[in-house]
Amino acid sequence: MAGWAEPDPLQIVGYEAVEATCDGLDNDCDGPIDEELIAPAADNSNGLCAGRSKECSGGLGWLDPDPTQIIGYEAVEATCDGWTTTATASSTRS
Numbered sequence: 038m039a040g041w042a043e044p045d046p047l048q049i050v051g052y053e054a055v056e057a058t059c060d061g062l063d064n065d066c067d068g069p070i071d072e073e074l075i076a077p078a079a080d081n082s083n084g085l086c087a088g089r090s091k092e093c094s095g096g097l098g099w100l101d102p103d104p105t106q107i108i109g110y111e112a113v114e115a116t117c118d119g120w121t122t123t124a125t126a127s128s129t130r131s
């Protein structure tokens with residue numbers, strides 16, 4: 038067989054027939070990068086963060102969504118831990 042031939046994509050390290058890895062690479066060689074990936078559930082699923090999925094950040098992989106972008110987020114409950122913050126003022130004057 039003479040002439041030029043396309044390389045076998047199966048021999049390319051990291052190649053995927055269907056893009057499946059959030060890595061900032063176009064693993065299926067179709068142009069778009071990290072497209073149509075199925076995001077895993079976020080690590081923090083408490084409070085307003087319930088039901089959220091991770092976001093693909095390219096080279097940094099999957100990251101939990103930024104809680105400050107969630108409607109209703111309050112800095113008082115910055116840990117988004119499911120607990121309701123209650124004011125318990127107990128200061129006394131001496």
Ligand SMILES: [Ca+2]
Nearest residue numbers: 056063065069
């Ligand atoms: Ca792709």
Ligand SMILES: [Ca+2]
Nearest residue numbers: 058060062071
């Ligand atoms: Ca990818």
